[in-house]
Every structure is written in C-alpha cells, then in structure tokens.
Amino acid sequence: xxxxxxxxxxxxxxxxxxxxxxxxxxxxxxxxxxxxxxxxxxxxxxxxxxxxxxxxxxxxxxxxxxxxxxxxxxxxxxxxxxxxxxxxxxxxxxxxxxxxxxx
Amino acid sequence: xxxxxxxxxxxxxxxxxxxxxxxxxxxxxxxxxxxxxxxxxxxxxxxxxxxxxxxxxxxxxxxxxxxxxxxxxxxxxxxxxxxxxxxxxxxxxxxxxxxxxxxxxxxxxxxxxxxxxxxxxxxxxxxxxxxxxxxxxxxxxxxxxxxxxxxxxxxxxxxxxxxxx
Numbered sequence: 472x473x474x475x476x477x478x479x480x481x482x483x484x485x486x487x488x489x490x491x492x493x494x495x496x497x498x499x500x501x502x503x504x505x506x507x508x509x510x511x512x513x514x515x516x517x518x519x520x521x522x523x524x525x526x527x528x529x530x531x532x533x534x535x536x537x538x539x540x541x542x543x544x545x546x547x548x549x550x551x552x553x554x555x556x557x558x559x560x561x562x563x564x565x566x567x568x569x570x571x572x573x574x
Numbered sequence: 575x576x577x578x579x580x581x582x583x584x585x586x587x588x589x590x591x592x593x594x595x596x597x598x599x600x601x602x603x604x605x606x607x608x609x610x611x612x613x614x615x616x617x618x619x620x621x622x623x624x625x626x627x628x629x630x631x632x633x634x635x636x637x638x639x640x641x642x643x644x645x646x647x648x649x650x651x652x653x654x655x656x657x658x659x660x661x662x663x664x665x666x667x668x669x670x671x672x673x674x675x676x677x678x679x680x681x682x683x684x685x686x687x688x689x690x691x692x693x694x695x696x697x698x699x700x701x702x703x704x705x706x707x708x709x710x711x712x713x714x715x716x717x718x719x720x721x722x723x724x725x726x727x728x729x730x731x732x733x734x735x736x737x738x739x
Contacts, residue, residue: 476625487730488632492625493642495714503637532627532730536657539729 472520478527479504479516487531488514490524619649622737628696628704630657630726636709636719645714646739653694655733693718696731704731 476492479500488504501516519527555565576585586592622641641648693708704726706718716737 487627488629489637490625490627490732491639492623493640495640495642499638499640499715506635506637507633528732532732536729 472522474518475521476519476524477516478519478524479514481509482513482515487527490519490527494518620646620739622648622739623734624737625732625734628720628731628733630696630698630704630729630731632704632720632722634719634721636717637706638715638717641714641716641737641739647713648711648716648737648739650738651693651708651716652736653733654735655696655731657696657698657729657731694733698724698726702726 474494476490477495477497477500478490479488480486481488488507488509489500491500497516497518501511501514504514504516505511558565560568576587577583578585586595624639624641626639628637692705694704694706696704698704702724704720704722706720708716709719710717
C-alpha cells in the first residue's frame with residue numbers, strides 16, 4: 472500500500488513520538504526526537520500506509536482523547552450536582568440559572 | 575468584432591481593442607509592477623496539504639517538518655487542528671512569516687477567543703499549552719520552535735495545514 476506518512480515511535484512500547492504526512496526521506500523525525508531528549512537507540516522512524524496510521528491514530532490519539540473528554544464531563548456533572556444540592560434548587564430552577572449564566 | 579453562435583464567442587479583430595485588452599491583462603499581472611512588501615508572490619505558487627502530530631508532554635525546542643518530495647521553499651502556512659474533536663479543544667491558526675503570524679484559539683469550557691502572535695497554540699487549559707513560532711522556511715521544509723507552557727499532559731494534537739510553496 473501507498474506510504475502516506477512517517478512515524479517515529481519508541482521501540483520499547485510503540486509509543487508515538489511524532490507523525491508527519493508524506494513520503495519525504497527518513498531522518499528528520501529521528502533528529503527531532505533526539506533534539507527532544509530521546510536516545511537514538513530507543514527510537515525507530517519508518518514509513519506507514521493508511522491502514523497502519525489509522526491503527527496508531529485510533530489507539531494512541533483518538534481513544535485517549537475520548538476517555539479524557541468523558542472523564543472531564545463526568546467531573547463537571549459531579550460538580551454541577553454538588554452545587555445544585557447546596558443551593559437546594561429544583562431541576563427547573565437549576566436549568567433557569569444555567570440559562571441565565573449562559574446569556 | 576464577429577459573433578459565432580455555435581461557440582457563443584466573440585472574435586475580436588480590431589487591433590486597438592486587442593491592445594486595450596492586452597494592457598488590462600498586463601495591469602493584472604503583478605510581476606509587471608512592484609508588489610506590496612507583504613504580498614506573497616503568487617506566480618508559480620503551489621499548495622501542499624500536510625499533517626503532523628505534537629505530543630502534548632513533549633519538551634520545548636525546535637522541530638523541523640519535511641514536506642513530501644517538494645524542494646521549493648514554503649511561502650506561507652495555514653494551520654488547523656487540535657487534540658481531538660472529542661475533547662472540545664480546537665484552534666485555528668495562520669502563519670506566514672514570524673512577524674506576520676497569528677492565531678485564534680478556543681478553550682471549550684470558557685469559549686474565549688484569543689488572538690496572539692504565535693503561529694500555533696494548542697490549549698489544554700488556561701495555563702497549560704503547547705505554543706509554537708514559525709522560525710524558518712527552507713527548501714522543502716519549515717521549522718517550528720515549540721514552547722511547553724506548564725506541565726501539559728493531555729494526549730496528542732493532530733495538526734493539518736495548507737502550505738503555500
């Protein structure tokens with residue numbers, strides 16, 4: 472399959488350090504990682520095709536981001552509930568307050 | 575002037591009219607005059623779609639980006655991206671040269687728009703971000719110098735950009 476980009480990963484666990492699109496020559500991502508504090512022996516730079524990049528993207532970028540967003544929303548709802556109880560508001564009063572603050 | 579109904583076109587034969595059109599076209603061609611200093615020369619400009627990632631806990635420093643098989647020097651870049659749409663963090667950025675760079679960003683909860691001088695600013699929270707300035711253009715490359723502001727940690731940002739080369 473066609474190469475759609477280059478990745479630099481940690482050899483030990485496959486952790487993504489950097490991705491750049493296109494089939495330019497290898498070497499830049501390795502140098503970027505070294506500049507960023509990684510040892511040359513610990514990293515690997517290689518080409519990826521669409522399918523390979525999608526696997527990395529889903530596992531290492533999208534899934535953690537979705538989990539992070541869910542956790543943030545959960546914490547926000549918990550805080551909201553706490554304030555609502557403290558104010559002793561009904562659901563309707565609480566929604567009115569939220570609407571007023573939004574405006 | 576002769577009209578051909580089969581092609582719905584006028585054929586101009588009058589030499590004065592042709593000269594007038596030629597002069598009008600010349601006036602539109604910026605290479606015949608002195609362009610403003612902030613005008614990027616559009617002649618022979620190509621566009622390259624490019625993408626890269628930035629791990630949010632990465633250390634500050636310069637990062638070079640290699641365009642695919644293009645040895646020309648970029649002239650301006652328009653960046654778009656964010657950590658992920660699911661987080662609500664996103665940003666819209668344009669950068670031309672260091673002095674002309676600027677960005678607009680939004681923090682999901684606050685929905686506050688900010689205009690700054692960096693080429694990129696990936697916001698994790700009000701005090702945590704990865705920002706970058708466009709430090710150089712070279713043949714087939716551009717360099718961003720990143721600054722990690724605070725102990726950023728949330729995931730990996732994906733940036734899409736339109737590079738004018």
